[in-house]
Amino acid sequence: MAFKLTMPQLGLTMKVGTIVEWYKKDGDPIKSGDAVFAVETDKAVQDYESPSSGTLKLAPDVVGKPLPLGIPVEGMIGYLLEPGEAAPAEGQAAADAPEPVAVAAASASTASAVAAPQKVYKSSPLARKVAQLAGIDLATVVPEDGEKIHRKDVEAAVAARDAAKATVPAAPRPVAPAPAPSAPAVTAPLAGKAVPMSQVRRVIAQRMAEASQTTAAVTVTTEADATVLVEFREQAKASLQAAGLPVPSYTDMIVKLTALALQEHPGVNAALAGDEIIEMQDIHVAVAVDTDYGLLVPVIRDVPHKTLQQIAVEAKTLAEKARERKVGPDELQGGTFTVTNLGNYGVDAFTPIINLPQCAILGVGRIVGKPAEYKGEIALRKMLTLSLTFDHRVVDGGPAARFLNRIRQYVEDPYLWLTR
Amino acid sequence: MRQLMVRDAIKEAIKSEMRRDPRVFLLGEDIIDPWGGSWKTMEGCYTEFGPERVRETPISEEAIVGAAVGAALCGMRPVAEIMFSDFTTRAMDQIVNQAAKFRYMTGGQASVPLVIRTAHGAGRAAAAQHSQSPEAWFVHTPGLKVVAPATPYDAKGLLLASIRDQDPVIFLEHKMNFTTEGPVPEEDYVVPLGKADVKRQGKDLTIVAHSRQVLRALEAAEQVAKEDGIEAEVVDPRTLFPLDVRTIVDSVKKTNRVVLVTEEVQRGSFAEHVASKIMEKCFYDLDGPIIFVAAKNTPIPFAPVMENFVIPDVPDIVAGIRQAMKA
Numbered sequence: 001m002a003f004k005l006t007m008p009q010l011g012l013t014m015k016v017g018t019i020v021e022w023y024k025k026d027g028d029p030i031k032s033g034d035a036v037f038a039v040e041t042d043k044a045v046q047d048y049e050s051p052s053s054g055t056l057k058l059a060p061d062v063v064g065k066p067l068p069l070g071i072p073v074e075g076m077i078g079y080l081l082e083p084g085e086a087a088p089a090e091g092q093a094a095a096d097a098p099e100p101v102a103v104a105a106a107s108a109s110t111a112s113a114v115a116a117p118q119k120v121y122k123s124s125p126l127a128r129k130v131a132q133l134a135g136i137d138l139a140t141v142v143p144e145d146g147e148k149i150h151r152k153d154v155e156a157a158v159a160a161r162d163a164a165k166a167t168v169p170a171a172p173r174p175v176a177p178a179p180a181p182s183a184p185a186v187t188a189p190l191a192g193k194a195v196p197m198s199q200v201r202r203v204i205a206q207r208m209a210e211a212s213q214t215t216a217a218v219t220v221t222t223e224a225d226a227t228v229l230v231e232f233r234e235q236a237k238a239s240l241q242a243a244g245l246p247v248p249s250y251t252d253m254i255v256k257l258t259a260l261a262l263q264e265h266p267g268v269n270a271a272l273a274g275d276e277i278i279e280m281q282d283i284h285v286a287v288a289v290d291t292d293y294g295l296l297v298p299v300i301r302d303v304p305h306k307t308l309q310q311i312a313v314e315a316k317t318l319a320e321k322a323r324e325r326k327v328g329p330d331e332l333q334g335g336t337f338t339v340t341n342l343g344n345y346g347v348d349a350f351t352p353i354i355n356l357p358q359c360a361i362l363g364v365g366r367i368v369g370k371p372a373e374y375k376g377e378i379a380l381r382k383m384l385t386l387s388l389t390f391d392h393r394v395v396d397g398g399p400a401a402r403f404l405n406r407i408r409q410y411v412e413d414p415y416l417w418l419t420r
Numbered sequence: 421m422r423q424l425m426v427r428d429a430i431k432e433a434i435k436s437e438m439r440r441d442p443r444v445f446l447l448g449e450d451i452i453d454p455w456g457g458s459w460k461t462m463e464g465c466y467t468e469f470g471p472e473r474v475r476e477t478p479i480s481e482e483a484i485v486g487a488a489v490g491a492a493l494c495g496m497r498p499v500a501e502i503m504f505s506d507f508t509t510r511a512m513d514q515i516v517n518q519a520a521k522f523r524y525m526t527g528g529q530a531s532v533p534l535v536i537r538t539a540h541g542a543g544r545a546a547a548a549q550h551s552q553s554p555e556a557w558f559v560h561t562p563g564l565k566v567v568a569p570a571t572p573y574d575a576k577g578l579l580l581a582s583i584r585d586q587d588p589v590i591f592l593e594h595k596m597n598f599t600t601e602g603p604v605p606e607e608d609y610v611v612p613l614g615k616a617d618v619k620r621q622g623k624d625l626t627i628v629a630h631s632r633q634v635l636r637a638l639e640a641a642e643q644v645a646k647e648d649g650i651e652a653e654v655v656d657p658r659t660l661f662p663l664d665v666r667t668i669v670d671s672v673k674k675t676n677r678v679v680l681v682t683e684e685v686q687r688g689s690f691a692e693h694v695a696s697k698i699m700e701k702c703f704y705d706l707d708g709p710i711i712f713v714a715a716k717n718t719p720i721p722f723a724p725v726m727e728n729f730v731i732p733d734v735p736d737i738v739a740g741i742r743q744a745m746k747a
Contacts, residue, residue: 126676126707145746151676151707 003052003080007039007067010048010329014041016066016142018199019077023047026058030080037077040199044296044332045325054080066119066142066199123149130154135213136161137206139197200294211356216392219351219363222404224411225374226367226384229253232414248312251287251341254364256311257410259283259303260417262337265403269336271357272394286335286355287315289322296322297355299335343367348385359394362407363387384411421603429572429604430461430537430593433579434499436608438469441497444583447475447484448501458503459539459598481510485536489519489588492534497583504550505540505592508557519588520563534588535579540568541594541632541683542731548719551727553683555630555690558590559661565613566660568592570634572602574658577611585613592660594632616664618671622653625744626671628694629681630657633732637681640737652679652741660690668694669701676707679740683731686714708747713740 007017021038024030035047036056058078067077123131123138127149131138134154141157143149197205211217229250237247248256262269266279283304286297298318300311321327338355343366352363365385372381386407390400410417424432438444446462452474456463466474477484481502488498502508508515515536522530542551558566565587569575575593582589611617619634620641629637634656641652653671657663672678678698682691695710716730 124707125704129704148708148747 002057002082002085003054005036005050005077005079007077008048010039010041010046014329016140017041018066020045024056026056026078028056030054030056041329044327044329046328050080052080054082057081066140121147121149123154124151126151127154131157134158135206135210137202139202140206198293200296204294207356208353211354215354215356217351217354217389218392218397218400219387219389220397220401220404221349221385221387222408224384224386224408225372225381226411227382229384229411229414230367230382232418246309246312246316248308249315250343250367251339251364252308252312252315253414254341254362254407254411255285255287255300255303255315255339256306256308257414257417258337258339258362258407259285260420261403261406261410263304264406265399267399268360268390268395268403270359270394271336272359272391273357277394280336282336284334284336286338286358287318288338288340289319291323291325293325296327296332297335297338298322298327298331299333301334338362339364343384349387351387352389354389354391360388360390360400360403363389386411421605423601424572424576424604425599425601426569426572426575426593427459427461427598429576429602430579431463431465432604433576433583434462435465435468437580437583438465438473440608441583443495443497444499445469445473445475445491445496446499446501447477447488449477449479449484449503451501452476457501459593459595461537461593461598462501481507482514485511485514485519488534488536489514489522489532492519492532492588493522493530497533497535499535499537499583502536502538504546504595505538505554506549506552508536508538508554508590511536512557515558515564515588515590516561520561523587524563531586532588533583533586535582535591536588537579537591537593539595539598540592541596542715542720542727543596543632545722545724545727546595547722551720553631553685553715555592555660555682555684556688556693559690559693563588565589565662566592567613567658568594568631568660569611569658570594570597570619570629570631570656572600572604574611574617574656576604577609578613578658580608581610581613584610589613592631597632597635600635611658613659614662614664615659616655616657616667618653618667619656620652620654622651622675624650624675625652625677625679625741626668626675627652627654627679627681627737627741628657628668628691629654630660630690631683633681633683633737636732636734637737639734640741643734643738644741648742648745650741650745657694663694663697665697665701668698672698672702673705676705677744678706678710679713679737679744680710681713681732681737681740683715685717686712687717689714708744711740711744711747713737 017039019037020040023035023037030036030050030053032050032053034050036050037048038045039048056078121143130151131154136154136157138149141149141153143153240247262283269283270277270279282302284299284301285303286299289296289298300314318327318331335355335358337358338361340352340361341364342350343364346366348365350363352361354361367382367384369380370383371378372383374381386404388400388404446465451457451462452466453464484500488500491498519532519534522532540553555566558564565585567578567582567589569578579591582591620638627637637654641654644650644652653675655668655671680691680694682689684690686692691712691714698710713732713736718730721727721730
């Protein structure tokens with residue numbers, strides 16, 4: 001009996017997936033557990049491991065276009081056939097398909113396969129209007145008829161989005177429908193080179209816009225004297241390197257001390273869900289990683305219970321996996337607070353966007369020598385600017401300021417937390 | 421309510437208006453008794469009103485319209501008949517260059533309260549020169565009003581409104597519709613010019629049709645309701661100009677899909693004008709392309725089989741509806 005290969009669900013909110021790389025080609029024998037292809041989902045590229053064995057029979061033209069989940073025909077990727085078996089009748093097109101499509105994609109590098117334009121469906125004017133009002137990105141909508149997006153397809157996408165939100169316990173409810181952008185829906189074509197949005201870019205765009213439109217974001221900043229922290233790290237670095245151990249970065253240290261501050265300020269480690277504020281029992285810190293294909297935010301779990309050494313190793317591994325697009329959806333989900341460090345780029349203060357459903361994000365600036373008051377005199381000190389953006393729907397200015405002040409104390413006097 | 425045929429509703433409107441208003445008179449070919457007009461719409465008028473008010477004319481459409489325009493300028497309310505709308509070409513200068521222009525070129529000092537009744541449409545094996553649908557010629561001309569009733573009720577009410585109007589009105593009567601029956605009140609009433617009528621309510625799709633095709637659209641709507649569960653709304657503009665755009669747009673905003681049915685050849689047709697208005701006013705309410713069900717691109721053939729092939733029939737409209745629901 002032929003086993004149908006359809007687009008697998010690789011994440012809770014995944015609606016469509018795009019095959020970006022083939023590891024096997026038409027006619028290859030497949031064993032259960034073999035990696036068959038790589039799928040680009042919301043934020044990651046993941047290998048699909050075959051749940052069954054057989055000879056691979058590919059459907060035509062499935063590379064580089066978004067496919068809906070698990071739907072035979074439209075979402076059909078191919079078959080695994082038993083010896084002597086032919087593809088079923090509905091897969092006749094697959095049997096007749098020319099092979100080069102799949103082979104070409106299999107030989108292409110991941111990067112170039114990702115750059116291949118995804119299928120753009122035409123959409124009715126009404127579908128566009130409804131999508132705009134509902135805040136649905138039409139590029140994520142796969143039409144039922146496989147050809148054109150109509151109102152019903154957009155409405156189905158809205159229903160799917162709402163259903164997905166309802167199943168995530170800590171997901172925030174938008175208080176009002178996203179306001180339509182003031183720009184007209186149809187404008188004159190813009191001059192310039194069109195770069196198709198990748199799936200990652202689309203998700204970033206959607207999530208940033210959603211956070212920007214639904215949160216009541218306020219940013220507070222402070223300057224911390226990091227001289228002792230710098231001295232500590234320089235000393236630790238020498239000893240650790242001599243012993244062949246990983247050296248925690250400033251980000252790692254700030255992740256750790258922030259998590260400890262969150263333990264003392266549970267109101268900031270919280271999410272808005274409907275008309276309830278959930279103070280999260282665990283502290284999982286998401287760390288922004290800048291990659292060639294966009295911003296990814298892998299999560300370091302249970303930070304208060306991990307040593308600086310553990311955090312350093314884990315953060316390094318996650319960042320590398322993110323840059324190689326190997327980070328899994330479970331490693332990108334569940335963060336309760338986010339740290340983003342732009343200090344390497346010479347930035348001081350900034351206003352990061354909240355990573356929903358979290359309610360706050362810490363922006364870390366550069367450490368720079370500045371004249372500052374020290375023990376009643378002006379001295380050259382290593383100063384660090386910290387920017388805390390918080391959702392005023394969840395946290396008020398006072399508690400947010402007290403939380404930021406605690407972080408400042410931890411930066412200025414690292415032995416307060418290093419000795420814990 | 422009593423049932424009348426379209427031709428009797430027209431006759432009733434003419435007679436009652438001639439009794440009410442002494443300025444109203446008739447002119448045309450074969451209109452005196454016993455003929456009473458080729459379509460029997462003026463039977464008995466000559467007997468009742470005499471040769472002074474029922475003017476039999478020579479076979480010259482230009483003379484009919486020219487005389488009528490002159491009489492209208494002098495304060496009369498002529499109701500002229502051009503037997504077949506195809507023959508209005510013979511009177512086009514009088515219609516387009518004279519009747520349509522006077523009010524404007526005199527700065528409103530003169531007006532031409534003239535009605536030209538004429539039979540249009542195909543279906544009678546009357547061949548290419550007696551079967552055309554020239555709606556667009558007149559709709560295109562500023563200064564003219566264009567009316568095309570589908571039912572006996574609308575025929576009487578619209579004709580009374582047309583005769584009482586201060587401007588020249590082209591009153592199109594479908595030659596296959598004269599014996600169509602329907603309820604008609606005995607009393608005097610007008611159907612105002614520029615007011616469309618929703619002939620059937622529906623939520624899934626809007627059909628805009630005029631004249632005879634309204635009746636076919638209604639049949640098609642019943643069929644798809646039964647067979648497909650599609651509820652089509654049928655909008656009859658009744659007046660082609662001035663067009664009741666609002667009623668059409670309101671319907672499209674409700675249903676989001678459109679089928680335009682016309683016996684005209686599609687290109688440059690009145691139906692295409694309706695399409696352009698929909699695009700202008702409610703493009704973002706369309707969930708699919710506008711579907712046309714129009715006559716095929718040819719002069720109307722003489723052979724009945726070919727004629728029926730060329731003009732839209734109920735199965736064509738049903739197919740158009742199904743296409744629109746999928747497109």
